[in-house]
Amino acid sequence: MxxxxxxxxxxxxxxxxxxxxxxxxxxxxxxxxxxxxxxxxxxxxxxxxxxxxxxxxxxxxxxxxxxxxxxxxxxxxxxxxxxxxxxxxxxxxxxxxxxxxxxxxxxxxxxxxxxxxxxxxxxxxxxxxxxxxxxxxxxxxxxxxxxxxxxxSEPANALNLNLRFLGGFRFVPHRFAELAPLLLRACSVAVRLDDLCQHARPEALVRPVLFHLLWTQQLTADLNRPLGNATLLTSATV
The missing domain is CATH 3.40.1350.10 (Trna Endonuclease; Chain: A, domain 1)
Known part of the structure; x- marks a missing residue:
């Protein structure tokens, strides 16, 4: 007791x-x-x-x-x-x-x-x-x-690895205020990550903004599976 x-x-x-x-x-x-x-x-x-x-x-x-x-x-x-x-x-x-x-x-x-x-x-x-x-x-x-x-205790491996990666983008990246609204509108329907990067330029700036949006949960994805170019992204406001 x-x-x-x-x-x-x-x-x-x-x-x-x-x-x-x-x-x-x-x-x-x-x-x-x-x-x-x-x-x-x-x-x-x-x-x-x-x-x-x-x-x-x-x-x-x-x-x-x-x-x-x-x-x-x-x-x-x-x-x-x-x-x-x-x-x-x-x-x-x-x-x-x-x-x-x-x-x-x-x-x-x-x-x-x-x-x-x-x-x-x-x-x-x-x-x-x-x-x-x-x-x-x-x-x-x-x-x-x-x-x-x-x-x-130990979390699911894929989710843990995804958050370790996204944690590297947890602080607001360069040109976030400019690019974030465009990306959120583009994700009003589910979009593959690589397709979105092909249409939004420059890709080197777009990806950090996308990952920060995933970190802050303004974009949603299935983080219980490995994050990659085929991952579907959707705006959390949809």
């Missing part, structure tokens, strides 16, 4: 709150939470960490692994995500009479939806005793505060 004790967190102005009632988390905006711990690099480490630059917010968010980086990219691609705080809190809890601590990976603020508490781990890890214990506590915390909870 899980019993929640307290939460510790840090705000971006340096205010440290230790062992506070978990309900204190409700009063802090997601964008005001700083990481309670910062991952450090070390010789022989198995996971590659870094910072992901969000197109949505213009802010860097820490990640501890390539899988977390992929999760952040999916969140950035979503049009409902407004803020993401990495390593937002330290949770103290007990499980079967023993005391533990847990650091959830991300807390996410969303437009028109409840906050989302997220852990990111591989499918292989999900059924370990550590995962059951820690993720159960994270879900209990989310339930107690009226948040949603999700454990995010």
């Amino acid at each position: 899980i019993q929640l004790y307290s939460a510790s967190f840090i705000t971006i102005n340096g205010e440290v709150t230790e062992d506070a009632p978990i309900t204190d988390l409700i009063r802090v905006p997601v964008e005001h939470l700083a990481p309670v711990r910062v991952p450090r690099s070390y010789k022989g480490q198995l996971h590659l960490g870094g910072k992901y630059l969000f197109e949505t917010t213009g802010q860097h968010v820490l990640f501890e692994s390539r899988l977390e980086q992929d999760a952040l990219r999916f969140l950035d691609h979503s049009r409902t995500v407004l803020q993401v705080a990495a390593q937002p809190l330290m949770l103290k809890f007990s499980f079967d009479g023993k005391n533990y601590i847990h650091y959830p990976d991300f807390l996410i603020g969303r437009a028109g939806q409840r906050r989302l508490l997220m852990n990111v781990r591989t499918e292989a890890y999900l059924h370990t005793k550590q995962a059951v214990r820690a993720f159960g506590a994270a879900r209990a915390l989310a339930d107690a505060l009226g948040w949603d909870y999700e454990t995010w």
Whole structure:
């Protein structure tokens, strides 16, 4: 049985709150939470960490692994995500009479939806005793505060590779304001990507605009299949 004790967190102005009632988390905006711990690099480490630059917010968010980086990219691609705080809190809890601590990976603020508490781990890890214990506590915390909870694991390969590619075009490209309206009108009916590039010139400028429109979901395509010249594009407003 899980019993929640307290939460510790840090705000971006340096205010440290230790062992506070978990309900204190409700009063802090997601964008005001700083990481309670910062991952450090070390010789022989198995996971590659870094910072992901969000197109949505213009802010860097820490990640501890390539899988977390992929999760952040999916969140950035979503049009409902407004803020993401990495390593937002330290949770103290007990499980079967023993005391533990847990650091959830991300807390996410969303437009028109409840906050989302997220852990990111591989499918292989999900059924370990550590995962059951820690993720159960994270879900209990989310339930107690009226948040949603999700454990995010490896996505479908084609979709993940497509978003890795489109993520390279997540920021507004050159001549976007000029070309985007023309391309969106041309996609009022489904058009093959290569046909559209043949009729809209110069192609070297058109493709980055198309990929940014796909990233921002102003254009739609079946991203569960490999993206290529035969991909059909349609305006999201159709």
